[in-house]
Amino acid sequence: MIKQRHSLVPMTELEKAADVLRVLAHPHRLDIVQRLMRQRQSVGELAAALELAPNAVSQHLSNMKAHGIVEAQRDGRTVYYRVYNPNALNLIDCVRKHGCGRQEQTT
Amino acid sequence: MIKQRHSLVPMTELEKAADVLRVLAHPHRLDIVQRLMRQRQSVGELAAALELAPNAVSQHLSNMKAHGIVEAQRDGRTVYYRVYNPNALNLIDCVRKHGCGRQEQTT
DNA sequence: TTGACATATCAAAATGTCATGATATAATGC
DNA sequence: GCATTATATCATGACATTTTGATATGTCAA
Numbered sequence: 145m146i147k148q149r150h151s152l153v154p155m156t157e158l159e160k161a162a163d164v165l166r167v168l169a170h171p172h173r174l175d176i177v178q179r180l181m182r183q184r185q186s187v188g189e190l191a192a193a194l195e196l197a198p199n200a201v202s203q204h205l206s207n208m209k210a211h212g213i214v215e216a217q218r219d220g221r222t223v224y225y226r227v228y229n230p231n232a233l234n235l236i237d238c239v240r241k242h243g244c245g246r247q248e249q250t251t
Numbered sequence: 252m253i254k255q256r257h258s259l260v261p262m263t264e265l266e267k268a269a270d271v272l273r274v275l276a277h278p279h280r281l282d283i284v285q286r287l288m289r290q291r292q293s294v295g296e297l298a299a300a301l302e303l304a305p306n307a308v309s310q311h312l313s314n315m316k317a318h319g320i321v322e323a324q325r326d327g328r329t330v331y332y333r334v335y336n337p338n339a340l341n342l343i344d345c346v347r348k349h350g351c352g353r354q355e356q357t358t
Numbered sequence: 359t360t361g362a363c364a365t366a367t368c369a370a371a372a373t374g375t376c377a378t379g380a381t382a383t384a385a386t387g388c
Numbered sequence: 389g390c391a392t393t394a395t396a397t398c399a400t401g402a403c404a405t406t407t408t409g410a411t412a413t414g415t416c417a418a
Contacts, residue, residue, distance in 0.1 A: 153285055153347055158278040161346045165281075169272035170376090171265040178260055187395060200377070202396055221385045221394045238345040239268045240260055277406090294365055307407070309366055328364050328415045 164232060167211045168239075172196065173204050177227060177236050180214060184226040271339060274318045275346075279303065280311050284334060284343050287321060291333040 153161070168174060176190055187205065191198040205225050208214045215228035227233050260268070275281060283297055294312065298305040312332050315321045322335035334340050 149289060150285070150347065153281075155278060155282065158281045158285075162276050162278045162281055165272050165276035165346070166375095169269050169276045171262060171269045174260075174265045174269055174272075175262065178257070178265075182256060188393095197378080198395070199379085199397085202394095203376090206396070218384090218395095223395060235342070235345050238342050239272070240257065273405095295363095304408080305365065306367085306409085309364095310406090313366075325365095325414090330365060 164211055164213065164229075164235070167208055167213060168232065168235065170204070172200075173208060174236070174239065176201070176204055176225075177208070177213065177232070178240065180225055180227045181233065181236065184217070184224040186222045186224050188222065190225075271318055271320065271336075271342070274315055274320060275339065275342065277311070279307075280315060281343070281346065283308070283311055283332075284315070284320065284339070285347060287332055287334045288340065288343065291324070291331040293329040293331050295329065297332075 168177070172194060175194055179185055179190065179193060185193075187198055187202050190196075190205075191201040194201065205214060205216070209216060209225075209228075212229045213227070213232040214225045217224045217226070227236075275284070279301060282301055286292055286297065286300060292300075294305055294309050297303075297312075298308040301308065312321060312323070316323060316332075316335075319336045320334065320339040321332045324331045324333070334343075
């Protein structure tokens with residue numbers, strides 16, 4: 145078994161990755177995504193669960209949708225969202241599993 | 252094999268995760284981390300590789316150090332950095348592996 | 359001690375993000 | 389059509405981040 149050195153991800157890819165990370169880097173949006181990982185939910189359900197104004201939740205969702213993280217599905221007058229991008233899902237899972245473990249720092 | 256539903260990560264944890272994600276959500280910092288994953292590097296080496304001013308790189312590093320992502324080690328007048336937080340490392344690996352795959356969106 | 363080099367810190371302008379309230383659109387039932 | 393409910397969009401002030409140049413610190417060699 146030969147130890148393989150990773151090749152460097154090119155800048156264009158890093159920019160895309162940073163775009164997605166920036167969207168995920170918000171506690172409310174992380175919370176939304178982890179809930180959508182369990183099952184699809186409507187804007188209103190999420191707003192109630194997170195105790196946020198519906199328009200705030202709608203904005204977070206539209207932000208994530210624009211970045212391909214979630215997708216919408218309208219049913220009557222309620223709109224259900226689900227996680228769309230499986231890689232964002234992987235990332236979230238990574239965050240969830242490891243707690244993204246920041247040790248307490250000595251600043 | 253029973254299908255296990257994930258428990259929800261509490262808000263306090265999500266905030267910590269978001270903190271780290273926010274720091275990683277920058278193309279230059281991602282680039283720095285992926286290079287440090289291969290081997291430790293000095294500020295000057297990184298600055299040359301990224302074609303950035305040394306002070307800019309130093310600031311990125313100090314930001315990441317403050318969040319426990321990298322650590323510094325001085326050798327003479329040059330300061331070497333390496334990845335410190337193994338979970339940040341996992342996250343980066345996740346980003347690297349999957350390209351953090353944003354499909355092109357239809358906005 | 360002085361000069362040179364490597365890194366770090368500081369400050370300010372430019373830019374970006376967040377939260378909030380007001381308004382707009384979409385779908386339903388009457 | 390009109391009222392109601394569910395989402396979405398827009399605008400704005402507050403706040404955070406990024407970039408840049410100027411300055412400071414730390415280390416070495418002579």
